[in-house]
Amino acid sequence: MDDQTPSLKAQLYAACEEACSGDPDRLFTQEDLTALDVIPPKDIKKLLQLIQILTNERLFAPVHLHSGLAWRLRPEAEAAKYKQLTSHDQVLVYEIIDAAGAEGAWQQDIKRRLNVQDNALRKALKELETKRLVVQFTTVENISKKMWIKANIKPSSRATGGPWYTDQFLDEAFIEALQSVVMSFIKNRGSYLSKGERSARSVSPVLPKKGVINGAASEAAIKSKKRTADAISKDDAPVVASAKTRKTIRLPLPAGYMEYPTTEEITAGIQAAEVAKGQPLKQEHVQELIDVLVWDNRVEEIRMGNRIGYRAVRISKQNPSLYSKPGDEDFWESRSNGLTTVPCGKCPVSDLCEEGGPVWAGGCEYFDQWLA
Amino acid sequence: MNGNQSNGHDLENGDPDDPDDPDDPFDDDAHYVNGNGAGHGIADDSKPIEADEVYDTMAQLIAAGVVESVSTTMLQSPQDLKASVEQECTKEFPNGVRGAKVTSEFDMMVKSQLKAIGAERASTKRKLQESALYEPSNIKRRKLANWGMSNGFAGDSGGSILRDEPNTVVRLNFDKCLVELRNQKLIEHAEDFVGETTAQVFAALLASLCRKVYRCQHNQYTIMTEEEEETYFTGVRVTTEDIFDHLCPSVDLSAGIGTASEEDIDVRFAEKIRKYPPQVQGARLNGTLDEGDEILGSDDEDYDRTGDRPKGPYANGHGHRQGSITQNGTKLGGDYSGEGQPSRAEQIYQMRQHLLILAEAKQQFVRHCGQNEWTVDFGPLIQQIRYVELDTMIEDNFGRHGLRLTRILREKGKLDDKTLPAMALMRKPDVHVKMAEMEMAGFLEVQEVPRDNNRAANRTMFFWFFDEARTLKRVLDNAYKSMVRCLERLEVERYKKRNVFSVTDRKDVRGQEEEKLRGDVYNEYLEYLDIEKKLLSQVSRLDDLVSVFQDF
Numbered sequence: 001m002d003d004q005t006p007s008l009k010a011q012l013y014a015a016c017e018e019a020c021s022g023d024p025d026r027l028f029t030q031e032d033l034t035a036l037d038v039i040p041p042k043d044i045k046k047l048l049q050l051i052q053i054l055t056n057e058r059l060f061a062p063v064h065l066h067s068g069l070a071w072r073l074r075p076e077a078e079a080a081k082y083k084q085l086t087s088h089d090q091v092l093v094y095e096i097i098d099a100a101g102a103e104g105a106w107q108q109d110i111k112r113r114l115n116v117q118d119n120a121l122r123k124a125l126k127e128l129e130t131k132r133l134v135v136q137f138t139t140v141e142n143i144s145k146k147m148w149i150k151a152n153i154k155p156s157s158r159a160t161g162g163p164w165y166t167d168q169f170l171d172e173a174f175i176e177a178l179q180s181v182v183m184s185f186i187k188n189r190g191s192y193l194s195k196g197e198r199s200a201r202s203v204s205p206v207l208p209k210k211g212v213i214n215g216a217a218s219e220a221a222i223k224s225k226k227r228t229a230d231a232i233s234k235d236d237a238p239v240v241a242s243a244k245t246r247k248t249i250r251l252p253l254p255a256g257y258m259e260y261p262t263t264e265e266i267t268a269g270i271q272a273a274e275v276a277k278g279q280p281l282k283q284e285h286v287q288e289l290i291d292v293l294v295w296d297n298r299v300e301e302i303r304m305g306n307r308i309g310y311r312a313v314r315i316s317k318q319n320p321s322l323y324s325k326p327g328d329e330d331f332w333e334s335r336s337n338g339l340t341t342v343p344c345g346k347c348p349v350s351d352l353c354e355e356g357g358p359v360w361a362g363g364c365e366y367f368d369q370w371l372a
Numbered sequence: 373m374n375g376n377q378s379n380g381h382d383l384e385n386g387d388p389d390d391p392d393d394p395d396d397p398f399d400d401d402a403h404y405v406n407g408n409g410a411g412h413g414i415a416d417d418s419k420p421i422e423a424d425e426v427y428d429t430m431a432q433l434i435a436a437g438v439v440e441s442v443s444t445t446m447l448q449s450p451q452d453l454k455a456s457v458e459q460e461c462t463k464e465f466p467n468g469v470r471g472a473k474v475t476s477e478f479d480m481m482v483k484s485q486l487k488a489i490g491a492e493r494a495s496t497k498r499k500l501q502e503s504a505l506y507e508p509s510n511i512k513r514r515k516l517a518n519w520g521m522s523n524g525f526a527g528d529s530g531g532s533i534l535r536d537e538p539n540t541v542v543r544l545n546f547d548k549c550l551v552e553l554r555n556q557k558l559i560e561h562a563e564d565f566v567g568e569t570t571a572q573v574f575a576a577l578l579a580s581l582c583r584k585v586y587r588c589q590h591n592q593y594t595i596m597t598e599e600e601e602e603t604y605f606t607g608v609r610v611t612t613e614d615i616f617d618h619l620c621p622s623v624d625l626s627a628g629i630g631t632a633s634e635e636d637i638d639v640r641f642a643e644k645i646r647k648y649p650p651q652v653q654g655a656r657l658n659g660t661l662d663e664g665d666e667i668l669g670s671d672d673e674d675y676d677r678t679g680d681r682p683k684g685p686y687a688n689g690h691g692h693r694q695g696s697i698t699q700n701g702t703k704l705g706g707d708y709s710g711e712g713q714p715s716r717a718e719q720i721y722q723m724r725q726h727l728l729i730l731a732e733a734k735q736q737f738v739r740h741c742g743q744n745e746w747t748v749d750f751g752p753l754i755q756q757i758r759y760v761e762l763d764t765m766i767e768d769n770f771g772r773h774g775l776r777l778t779r780i781l782r783e784k785g786k787l788d789d790k791t792l793p794a795m796a797l798m799r800k801p802d803v804h805v806k807m808a809e810m811e812m813a814g815f816l817e818v819q820e821v822p823r824d825n826n827r828a829a830n831r832t833m834f835f836w837f838f839d840e841a842r843t844l845k846r847v848l849d850n851a852y853k854s855m856v857r858c859l860e861r862l863e864v865e866r867y868k869k870r871n872v873f874s875v876t877d878r879k880d881v882r883g884q885e886e887e888k889l890r891g892d893v894y895n896e897y898l899e900y901l902d903i904e905k906k907l908l909s910q911v912s913r914l915d916d917l918v919s920v921f922q923d924f
Contacts, residue, residue: 164797297779337761362861
């Protein structure tokens with residue numbers, strides 16, 4: 001080793017540091033290092049020597065790529081931590097945890113890779129933990145796994161589950177609250193609120209009833225007769241509904257409306273409303289919420305050229321109030337059909353039901369309740 | 373069904389039709405299907421019906437296609453008919469049907485014979501249609517003159533044609549009835565998804581469109597008349613004017629749509645013309661709209677420019693009216709009494725807005741297929757309606773979360789245990805419980821893929837999936853089963869009250885139960901009637917469901 005080596009080493013490290021200032025995870029291959037113009041060209045021996053020194057000092061971390069060997073830069077503060085390590089086991093264990101980064105390393109995995117005794121591994125981890133170099137954490141993907149991570153970084157969003165998890169548990173209340181915010185945003189921006197007020201002159205004895213379609217013109221008398229038949233079959237539900245009809249409802253907007261909110265706008269809206277303070281929601285998270293609402297059949301996608309907006313389904317049947325309290329129905333009139341009203345639709349023993357069988361319609365308790 | 377008939381109760385649920393409406397001759401078809409139609413009308417009217425009236429009504433029904441005159445060929449099954457026609461034709465070829473040329477000649481002959489049979493079947497109908505009374509322009513005139521109130525006929529030519537052929541045998545044309553019932557269902561759905569006024573516009577569209585739609589489903593044995601064949605291959609379409617003529621004048625077209633500032637509306641998208649029907653991809657519920665988009669993606673300029681707001685005497689009052697809509701978007705027709713009726717052009721403009729909303733809806737109720745031309749793609753639309761009904765059932769049985777999971781599976785195909793909870797933003801144990809529940813009920817299936825040879829459970833991947841065809845079939849089965857159970861229950865209820873019936877079945881009691889029966893017996897009788905009503909209306913609702921899944 002000549003006098004030049006320490007200074008060259010420092011120069012190479014500085015050059016690398018500068019080269020990767022934009023991207024701390026940049027990898028350097030041999031060609032990259034030669035191209036930095038620190039070492040004389042073609043002096044591969046020198047380069048090898050320098051890399052060896054830097055690697056020993058933990059300033060370079062070797063990475064195996066399928067194309068060959070490369071090195072990642074390790075900050076000096078990080079490298080200094082290796083100096084605290086006292087045993088060979090500690091170094092090996094710490095190296096693995098260090099390499100795993102934000103994803104963390106599974107204890108079983110470390111053991112398998114090092115092929116060490118369980119006791120030795122546990123001892124090394126214990127020592128590292130007391131030196132405050134590593135901490136244990138749990139990942140949402142598998143709560144029972146013992147995971148280790150460097151003490152100074154936070155687990156990745158994959159391990160924590162992103163904004164939806166609080167202490168490794170899916171925060172369902174949080175999700176639900178956010179969903180209703182998204183829903184009200186979409187409802188508000190993509191529909192028209194009709195107050196249903198009537199001016200004095202339009203008060204007429206023949207009031208149209210919402211919820212009944214006029215296939216053709218019909219007179220109120222006949223209509224109301226049909227309503228009664230309707231009400232009987234639907235178990236009181238329509239009676240309540242018709243009482244609500246004269247109140248506020250939401251109306252669809254004209255075709256070609258361009259302002260149905262997009263994911264971007266909804267994200268901005270949530271940020272502006274500051275409903276999720278301390279848990280910044282990115283666009284992809286909001287997209288997840290919207291997707292779920294689409295699958296729930298509450299919201300639908302509407303394309304206008306390249307713009308993908310969202311609007312509420314069955315808008316005139318949506319609960320018109322902007323903010324839903326927990327327990328509120330989404331629609332003031334829920335959909336029903338023959339199989340939802342008949343007891344058989346929900347019957348758990350429907351497949352066993354036959355005349356002369358263990359259960360049959362004639363002695364069915366669900367029918368008893370329904371007909372009572 | 374006896375009790376039902378005598379009570380004059382309507383089996384229809386939410387049935388929007390109106391027997392007194394002269395513009396819709398199909399009103400009564402629903403009653404017929406339920407077996408209580410004819411009696412129903414007679415029971416309600418106190419004065420006896422004149423023979424002329426019956427002829428006229430029959431003429432109207434035949435012209436509309438709801439009732440058809442029967443010819444001998446109709447008593448044969450379509451297969452037999454074709455076979456016999458083929459036999460007839462073979463006689464014309466004494467040397468046998470061999471070779472490409474002769475075979476095609478033979479086929480042509482069979483085809484033309486079948487067509488002739490079809491034409492013969494429709495001859496009475498044609499005659500009645502030709503008697504000018506039933507032409508749409510006349511209907512409109514009648515409508516304008518009477519404001520849609522009268523049930524009478526301007527002339528009696530339709531009836532007189534029938535009277536000249538007193539031996540005409542008629543029967544219900546179930547194919548046409550199904551078309552009309554399908555319309556009712558679609559209108560119901562349009563009302564549910566969009567709104568009441570829009571549904572009325574949709575009803576007008578269907579009424580005018582379905583004059584040329586003769587049946588819901590075609591198969592190889594269907595015998596078509598020439599005009600039907602024509603519309604079958606080219607598809608039917610109606611113009612905006614046609615629809616407007618079928619629209620009930622009392623519909624307030626200004627209601628039912630919210631207002632938005634004009635710069636937020638892009639006419640190019642609103643008026644986009646879709647020349648081709650959406651592709652049905654398997655049974656995929658969504659994506660039909662995008663499908664059409666892709667086809668027309670290249671020519672962005674293809675939109676209807678005729679939809680501009682009319683300029684004219686109403687341009688002035690326009691701002692004011694818009695303001696009043698803002699106040700009450702659901703107001704009644706007739707609100708304009710102070711201002712007079714809006715002009716025809718203005719009304720057509722407003723009606724177009726409703727049509728455009730229907731075309732834009734995810735379900736694509738309507739397709740804007742040309743300049744001022746509209747059509748309905750029944751096949752894809754009904755398929756979507758089936759899924760809507762299915763979703764309704766799933767949501768009712770398994771809640772919002774169950775619906776979410778099945779819809780994810782429908783969209784994504786097969787998914788494993790891990791991906792599903794992450795997508796649905798649900799906790800894993802919750803997902804497992806829901807999935808197991810739905811699998812038990814037959815809505816979901818699971819596939820096991822072992823990762824190694826010993827098939828241990830922890831080395832096996834479980835993929836959930838949603839078998840669309842099978843589920844639809846299962847739902848249909850369940851509907852039939854439930855229907856049977858309702859009827860079964862009705863028998864039991866009748867048996868339970870047999871002592872009551874031993875009295876009410878007596879001739880001197882029947883019809884005046886209230887006076888003749890002792891108080892407690894009468895109450896029991898009423899109880900039974902209540903139960904019967906519930907059960908029978910339930911059967912009818914299930915019947916509706918069966919038609920959606922099978923007949924439409």
